[in-house]
Amino acid sequence: MARVVVGMLGLGTVGTGVVRLLNDHKAVTLKRVAVRDLRKERTLVPRCAITDKAEDVVEDPEIEVLIEVMGGEHPALELIVKALESRKHVVTANKEVLAKHGPDLFKLAREKEVAIFFEASVAGGIPLISTIQKGLEANQIESVRGILNGTTNFILSDMEQQGETFNQALAKAQKLGFAEADPTSDVEGFDVAYKVSILSALAYGNFVKPDDIYRRGITHVDAADLKHAREFGYRIKLIGRAERTNGGVAARVEPCLVPLDHPLASVSGSMNGIVVTGHAVGELTLVGPGAGELPTASAVVGDVINLASALKLQDFASYFHGEIGVDWQSVVSADQWISPYYIRLEVEDHPGVIGRIGSIFGANQVSIQSIIQRGVAEQGASIVILTQPVAAGQVDKAMEMMKSEDFLVKVGTCLAIFEGRNGS
Ligand code: NAP
Ligand code: HSE
Numbered sequence: 001m002a003r004v005v006v007g008m009l010g011l012g013t014v015g016t017g018v019v020r021l022l023n024d025h026k027a028v029t030l031k032r033v034a035v036r037d038l039r040k041e042r043t044l045v046p047r048c049a050i051t052d053k054a055e056d057v058v059e060d061p062e063i064e065v066l067i068e069v070m071g072g073e074h075p076a077l078e079l080i081v082k083a084l085e086s087r088k089h090v091v092t093a094n095k096e097v098l099a100k101h102g103p104d105l106f107k108l109a110r111e112k113e114v115a116i117f118f119e120a121s122v123a124g125g126i127p128l129i130s131t132i133q134k135g136l137e138a139n140q141i142e143s144v145r146g147i148l149n150g151t152t153n154f155i156l157s158d159m160e161q162q163g164e165t166f167n168q169a170l171a172k173a174q175k176l177g178f179a180e181a182d183p184t185s186d187v188e189g190f191d192v193a194y195k196v197s198i199l200s201a202l203a204y205g206n207f208v209k210p211d212d213i214y215r216r217g218i219t220h221v222d223a224a225d226l227k228h229a230r231e232f233g234y235r236i237k238l239i240g241r242a243e244r245t246n247g248g249v250a251a252r253v254e255p256c257l258v259p260l261d262h263p264l265a266s267v268s269g270s271m272n273g274i275v276v277t278g279h280a281v282g283e284l285t286l287v288g289p290g291a292g293e294l295p296t297a298s299a300v301v302g303d304v305i306n307l308a309s310a311l312k313l314q315d316f317a318s319y320f321h322g323e324i325g326v327d328w329q330s331v332v333s334a335d336q337w338i339s340p341y342y343i344r345l346e347v348e349d350h351p352g353v354i355g356r357i358g359s360i361f362g363a364n365q366v367s368i369q370s371i372i373q374r375g376v377a378e379q380g381a382s383i384v385i386l387t388q389p390v391a392a393g394q395v396d397k398a399m400e401m402m403k404s405e406d407f408l409v410k411v412g413t414c415l416a417i418f419e420g421r422n423g424s
């Protein structure tokens with residue numbers, strides 16, 4: 001393998017892991033690393049130049065491959081663009097930049113005949129991207145669905161197993177270093193939406209604009225929902241998915257009830273799990289660490305080594321991402337999404353309430369599959385309903401009608417049930 005000279009932006013969790021792995025690799029020379037604060041104490045100091053001027057790395061003519069592990073949209077975007085313009089290959093873990101600017105970046109990379117590798121941007125240490133890009137090349141990808149965020153999976157698992165509230169479980173995740181100080185991107189589902197956009201580019205050719213992805217996080221999931229879900233034979237997981245449906249590509253992020261016997265139901269703690277369905281291979285499940293220093297660095301350094309071994313081959317850049325388009329992928333309207341639903345209503349407990357709920361659902365073509373009541377008369381009751389598969393828009397209409405009923409104390413939660421492919 002030819003020797004390759006690389007530079008890196010960022011020496012945080014992932015960057016430190018990259019240095020650790022590259023120290024053992026003779027064919028890759030790490031020449032320069034950029035950080036924000038030169039005075040910060042480091043757990044590992046690389047044996048190369050460290051600078052607080054990112055441009056010094058990007059503008060170094062000897063550097064052939066730029067590793068971007070600084071994160072965030074800006075200035076990471078501008079630095080990646082600069083690197084591509086000066087015909088450097090880029091290895092990035094930055095899902096936000098890819099999801100928001102993927103089409104422009106891949107267009108530029110194509111013009112400059114360089115490659116962008118991004119294995120670490122989705123599911124950390126799990127080789128999901130190369131599996132879809134290369135291993136499943138003979139397949140038409142029908143769906144990519146899974147648990148793509150370790151922080152939220154840890155929180156939901158902890159709430160279910162330890163009976164903790166969302167805030168207690170979040171505090172624990174922060175203490176253990178899973179969740180960031182500002183957990184918004186994880187718990188509100190933005191992180192997963194970026195990953196779904198990238199998966200859509202791999203499976204269907206183009207990135208989906210993150211704003212076009214239907215997105216709900218986990219902040220509204222209550223311990224009561226985890227308990228009721230269990231009674232019906234489900235576990236609640238934050239699911240991201242890009243699927244081919246009869247109406248087009250669907251892209252969604254939402255907490256779902258996953259049947260206990262489904263492989264994703266047993267993916268617990270901070271692990272990630274993804275089910276890829278290809279028309280030839282059928283269902284393939286990948287489970288592993290989706291974050292963390294060495295698992296994520298494993299994906300970054302894997303990309304660097306792959307690049308190093310292919311660098312001198314003619315046309316290798318187009319071989320690696322010839323199929324990633326430079327347009328945005330349109331998606332089907334969220335209203336048309338068909339799924340069975342779990343609905344919890346907090347109601348006053350008096351005769352006729354269940355009959356009225358049934359009438360409202362019936363008037364909106366929502367068919368009830370099961371219904372249970374929990375609670376006692378004086379304190380009100382929880383009514384938990386599982387529906388037959390129905391368009392999301394119909395459920396929304398029924399919920400709106402329900403809100404004007406005197407018996408309703410509040411609409412507790414409404415969650416999709418994860419059950420096979422959309423509409424099947
Ligand atoms: P991190 O721990 O916050 O590290 C960020 C690094 O970038 C720090 O070393 C910081 O410098 C440096 N940096 C920030 N702004 C800079 C600037 N303007 N110029 C130069 N250096 C700058 O982040 P991380 O967790 O390693 O994540 C890095 C990327 O990997 C992100 O895109 C993230 O989404 C992705 N990722 C992370 C994980 C994970 O498990 N952490 C998993 C998958 C993907 P200082 O050290 O001086 O502050
Ligand atoms: N914050 C992400 C997670 C890791 O909790 O899974 C980076 O993708």
